[in-house]
Amino acid sequence: MRGATHATWAVGAVAVALVATACGGGGGGGGGGSGGASGVLSSSWGDPQNPLEPSNTNEVQGGKVLDMIFRGLKRYDARTGAAQNMLAQKIDTSDSQNFTITVKDGWTFSNGEPVTAQSFVDAWNYGASLKNNQKNAYFFGYIEGYDKVHPETGTQSADTLSGLKVTGAHTFTVKLNQKFSTFPDTLGYVAFAPLPKAFFSDHAAWLKKPIGNGPYTVDSYTKGSMMSLRKWGAYPGTDKAQNGGVDLKVYTDNNTAYTDLLAGNLDLVDDVPAAQLKNVKSDLGGRYINTPAGIIQTIAFPFYDQAWDKSGVENVRKGLSMAINRDQITSTIFQKTRTPASDWTSPVLGAAGGFQDGLCGASCRYDPAQAKKLIQDGGGLPGGQIKISYNADSGSHKEWIDAVCNSINNALGNDKACVGNPIGTFADFRNQIGQHKMPGPFRAGWQMDYPLIQNFLQPLYYTNASSNDGKWSNKDFDKLVDQANAETDKAKAIQLFQQAEGVVRDNMAAIPLWYQNGSAGYSDRISNVALNQFSVPVYNEIKVS
C-alpha cells in the first residue's frame, strides 16, 4: 500500500502548487500603489554594464538611473533638447576658454549634504583621474591638466585637474586647453554630475545604494534584478516627481518585458522588440510612442586601407550610398521606427541646433542607375566585392545589413557585389575595429552624448578623434571644426560646423543610413509618458492613475 500512498501525495502536491501559482499570478503585479502622486510604476530595465558611477556609465540602462537620481549644472529639455540651467546660476566666459561657473544656493544631496562648487570639482577630478578607470574620463579631456591626470601612457603625474579652481562656496572656474564655445552646453551630460562626500568616503556602500541630488532616491537595489526608486519629498528642484516612484525590473529579453506589459504586470517598456512592431498598434492603441532620438546609423570605411583612400574612390562611396534604398528598408524592416537620413546629424538638434534636412543631397537618394555609373567611374568596388562587417549578437543588425547588401547587389546587377560579414560578439567587433582589421566597410552607430552638432561631427571625423574608427582625415574639415569651436557666437559656430559637415558629404566619409527613433509602450495605469532625445523615458513627469 505504501507505494500507492506516495504517488497520491506527489500528485496532490503538484496540484496544490499549481493552484497556489494561479492565485499568486493575478495580484502583486504592476507595482501596486494607490495611484495619484503616490503611485509607483514599474518599468523595464537592463543590467548596467559598468558599476553605477556618473563618469563610468556610457550606456542607456545605467544612464537611465543616473538621470533619475542626479541633476547637473545643465539639463536638456526633454522636448527641444536645448541645454537649460539646472544647478547653474550662470556660466560666464569672455574668450570661450575660461569659464566662471556659479552654482545655485539651496541644493542638497538626498542625505542632506549641500551641493557646492566643491561637489562638482571633486566629482570631475575623480572622473578624469586615470587610477579610477572611469570609462567617460575623456569628457574631461578639454579641461587643462587632463594630460597630467590622464596621460595616454604611463602613470599620472597629478591627481587633480589644474584647470579647475574653487573660488567660493558656490563658484568655481574652469580653464580649457583649447577654445570650445559650446562647452557649457555639454555640462548637461551625466558625467558632469556633482558627487556627495559619501561617494569618496565609503565608495563600496555608495555603489550598493547610490546617493544623488535628483528627484528620486534609491530605496533598494538588488543587482541584476531590480531597483526601487522613490520620490524624494525634499527635492529642491522644480521638476519634482509626479509619481511616487519607479521600480526598474531587469529583463534579459525585451520580448518578455513586452509580454509582461500585455499581461498587465508592467507599466512601461522603453524598447519595443522589433518582432512586435507589427502588432504594437493593435496591442496598445494610443499607448505607443515612436519619437526621434539622437541616434544615427552609418556605414564607415577603413581609410587605413589603401584601396579605400585613393582619390576617385569617393565616387564609389557615393555610388554605394545611392544604391541603398533607405525608404524601403526603414519601412519594411524597421516598420518606420527609423527615418531615412539626409545628413550626418540628427533631427533632434532642430534646425537651430544644426540639423539640415537634405544636406546630403542626391548622394543619399536612391538611384540605382546613377549608382552603378558612379561606382564604375570610381574604378569599381575595391577587390570586386565589399564585405560589410557587423556584430551579430544584438539588435537586428543582420536583417538590415542583408537588406542593404541586397539593395546594392540589385543596383549593380551582381548578386556577389556585397555580402555581410557577421562578427560574433560586440566586444570582438569593437576589438577588430580598434585593431584596424576591418576587411571593408562596417556598421557604425552613434548615439549622441549631448544634443550638439559638435558631438555628431568632431568625435567621429576629426583627425585621430576618439571615435574616428575609419581613420578618416581631412585638413579642411579639421580647420572648420577648430574655427567653429573658437567662435563665441553660437549661430556662427553652428554654421561653421555645417560647413565642416559639407566636407564630410563631398568626400562621403561615411554613408548616413537612418536616424533611429526611440519606441516605448505603456499600460493604461500611467499617462504623460514621453521619451527624451536619448530615448530614455522622462520618468519624473509620468502620472500614475
Added chain:
Amino acid sequence: MGRYVIRRLLQMIPVFIGATLLIFLMVNVMGDPIAGLCGERQCDPATAAQLRKEFGLDKPLWQQYLTYMGNVFTGDFGTAFTGQPVTELMADAFPVTIRLTIVAILFEIVIGILLGVVTGLRRGRPVDTGVLLLTLVVISIPTFVTGLLLQLLFGVEWGWIRPSVSPDATFGELIVPGLVLASVSLAYVTRLTRTSIAENKRSDYVRTAVAKGLPRHRVITKHLLRNSLIPVVTFIGTDIGALMGGAIVTERIFNIHGVGYQLYQGIVRQNTQTVVGFVTVLVLVFLVANLLVDLLYAVLDPRIRYA
C-alpha cells in the same frame, strides 16, 4: 565500494582541469573583452590598459589560467565587469536554478515515471498509443516554442500565471517554467520507463511474484519497477547537469535570473570571469551527479557490485 568512490573522485580531477582549460581557451579566443566596454566608441588607451591590468588580461594566457585556478581553490572566482564578485553572482543565481531544476526533475520523476508505468503495463492499448504520440509531439517541438506558447496562453490570454518570474523565483512561480524545461526529458523518461517495464513484465521473476499471489501493486513497485528504473535513473542523473546548464532558453523566456541568465550575460559581454566561473561549477555538478548515479545502481540492483 569505498575504493570505487575514491577512484571516481580522483578521475574527476583531470576532467575538471581539462574542462576548465577548454572553456578558458574558448572564451579567450573571442578577443579582448575590454574593447566592448566603452559602448560604440573605443576605450581610451590608458583606461583600457589600466582595466586590462586590473582584470589580469595583460598577462599571457597560461599565466592567467594558473592564477585563475589558484584563486578558485581559495574560493575566489574573480570579479565581473560590473564590479561584482562572481561568487556573489553565483550566490544569487544558483539557488534559483537549483529550484528550477528541482521542479523540472520532480516533473520528470512523477509524471514521466507514472506515464511510463501506465503505458508499459498497457502496451498496445489506446492509452499507450495516445501517450506515445503525445511524447513524440513534445520531443519534436523545440523548448522555446513550448515556452513562448505556454507563456502566451497561461500568462497573457488566460491570466493564470505571470509571464515573467519575479526576482524571488519561488517554487510556485517556477512550476510552468519547470514544466517547459522538463518537457523534452519528461517525454524521454516516459518512453524509457515504458520500454523497460514492458520488457521486464515478461521476465521470470515477475511471473514468479505473480504466481506467489502477491498483490498487483506490490509486484509492480517492488519487483517490476525497481529493476526497470536503472536506465531511467541513469538518464535523470545525467539530466540534472544538462538541465542546469541548458536552462538558458527557458530562463530567458520567463526572465528567470539564474545560471542561464548569468551565462548569457557573460558570453555577450565576453566576461571571462563569469563564464569560466559558472561553467566550472556546472562541470562539478555534472561530475557529482554522475557519481551519484553510479552509486545508486548498487542500491537499485544488489547484483551490481563495485570492487
